[in-house]
Amino acid sequence: MAETIQSRLKRVKDRITEAALACGRDPKTIKLIAVSKTVPADRILAAIGAGVTDLGENYVQEAREKIEALGRETVSWHFIGHLQTNKAKYVVRLFDLIHSVDSLKLAKELDKRARAVGKVQKVLVQVNISGEATKSGIETEQAVALVRQMALLDNLAICGLMTMPPYFNSPEKVRPYFKALKDLGNRVRTEAIANVDMAELSMGMTGDFEAAIQEGATLVRIGTAIFGHRGAATSR
Ligand SMILES: *Cc1c(COP(=O)(O)O)cnc(C)c1O
Numbered sequence: 001m002a003e004t005i006q007s008r009l010k011r012v013k014d015r016i017t018e019a020a021l022a023c024g025r026d027p028k029t030i031k032l033i034a035v036s037k038t039v040p041a042d043r044i045l046a047a048i049g050a051g052v053t054d055l056g057e058n059y060v061q062e063a064r065e066k067i068e069a070l071g072r073e074t075v076s077w078h079f080i081g082h083l084q085t086n087k088a089k090y091v092v093r094l095f096d097l098i099h100s101v102d103s104l105k106l107a108k109e110l111d112k113r114a115r116a117v118g119k120v121q122k123v124l125v126q127v128n129i130s131g132e133a134t135k136s137g138i139e140t141e142q143a144v145a146l147v148r149q150m151a152l153l154d155n156l157a158i159c160g161l162m163t164m165p166p167y168f169n170s171p172e173k174v175r176p177y178f179k180a181l182k183d184l185g186n187r188v189r190t191e192a193i194a195n196v197d198m199a200e201l202s203m204g205m206t207g208d209f210e211a212a213i214q215e216g217a218t219l220v221r222i223g224t225a226i227f228g229h230r231g232a233a234t235s236r
Contacts, residue, residue: 005043005226006050009034012225013051019210030213033078035205035223037062038230041069047226048075056080056221060087060094067094080162080202080221082136089113092121099162099202099219102126102138107150114155121155124162124202127184129177132166140184147188151195160200160218161185171208178203178215185216 013032020027035056036044044055044066053074057063058081067077079095088109091098101107101123114121125147128137138146143161150158161184165177181203189198202219204212209220223230 003228005046008226008228009047009050009052012222015210016213016220019213023214025213029218031219033080033202033219033221034226035080035221036066036227037081037223039223039227041066043227044070052226054078056099056223058082060090064090064094072096078219078221085109089116092117092119097122097124097159099124099221100126100136101150101156102128102136102146104146104149107146107153107156111153111155119155120157122157122159123150124160124200125150125158126162126164127181129163129180129184130166135164135166137163140180143184144188144191147196148191148193151193158196160198160202161188162202162219165203165208169207171211174208175211175215178208178212178217182216 016030016032017027020030031054033054033056034047034052037058054076056078076096077094079091079098080100083091083100083106085106092110092113110121125143126137127143128135128139147158150156161181163177163181165174168174181201185198185201200218201216204217204220206222206224209222212220
């Protein structure tokens, strides 16, 4: 029998603990989000059984079906994909934390939808830290201004920052982007904007989460290392 979700999850958790201890951090300050896009509900259930408490999804429709099937009592759901304004009402109903807010227009729509259902929606501001044209996220130079404007929206709670760095096959090449996100978080913190909490840094994936932890990640988003490779033949 090949590796199970359980054994892969244990390995990932061990690596998180090792990376944290190696840089003098308390492993408890790092939350593992198991990224379950394209993974069917029965395999997610196996992951929950093995101890996963937080799940990350990228596509609203796909997530809605899974969340309805699996519920929200035992796990928290994170929206980590690109978000269109016209999907705001669904994500507010479905997700505990939205990682991908990158415009005032989207923030205002989320705020409005959250108010309509009597919720204060937790969000992160996604930053395009590399400045690549193809990447989602607010430009670094505009991030503080966006946070300032979002802070005025009563039904949003800003909890921190998220980034998706460029793809490299070496974590060391990604590290400067993680560092830059941490620096930006610190810069926002020194502004002491009311209603803004910069506690969370959502960064680090299968290929680079150890470097992200060394640079201060509090939320790591890991798919492949837990569920195996996505795509055609999704094996068990
Ligand atoms: C898919 C995805 C991940 C997980 O990537 P892996 O390399 O499979 O760990 C993390 N964050 C975002 C935004 C993603 O879309």
